Amino acid sequence: MGWRYVAPGIFLVLVKITGTSLFLAFIPEIFPRGNFSFVPEENFTAVQVPELRWESYRGNLYTFSEEMLEWGASYSECMDQNSNLVIINDKKEMEFLQNKTRNADYFIGLEYPDDDNKWLWLDGTEPKGNLFTMRPNEVNKQCATLRGSVVSPASCFQKNRWICEKRNG
Known part of the structure; x- marks a missing residue:
């Protein structure tokens, strides 16, 4: 066997070893969190969502978040608590919610699906016209x-x- 066959093989092995070494050295940067990291994270702190405080009103429990999330994540948070985004059924419930929401915007269970071209509660019902003032719908604003x-x-x-x-x- 001549060097003309052995030299490319040795070169190929050296390139493979170098590539593998670099991959293993930089894998924590490629996969900083997750199951692929071989280097433990020293300053890892778990994010804790504050415990929700529930208020009772006329047979239902309500919680008003302090945290801010997108509508989908808000919906998931409610589902995780075996609840749903609020559906306003009558004037008394509206008055209760009104008093709690004067200083901030809160997502509710009202959406404007593309298929229906009207506002619907998550249970599929339409809002009653006399419960609240509704601002006109705007483009790309399908939640409320x-x-x-x-x-x-x-x-x-x-x-x-x-x-x-x-x-x-």
Whole structure:
């Protein structure tokens, strides 16, 4: 066997060893978090969501978040608590919520699906016209927020607080 066959093989082995070494050296930067990192993270701190405080009103429990999330994440947070984004059913419930939402916008369970071209609650019902003032719908604003007595169209991707509701008991 001549050097003309052995030299390329040795060169190829050296390139492979160098590439593998570099890959292993930089894998923590490629996969900084997750199952692929071989280097433990020393300053890792778990993010804790503050425990939700539930308020009882007329047979239902409500929580008003302090944290701000997009509509989809807000919906998931409510589902994780065996609840749903609030659906406003009557004037008394609206008055209760109005008093709690005067200083910030809160996502509610009202959306404007493309297929229906009208506002619908998450349970599929239409809002009652006499419950609140609704600002006109705007392009790319298919979710809704409540602030005081006004319900406004909002981008589902903007971050807001939210209100979860569930049956008491």
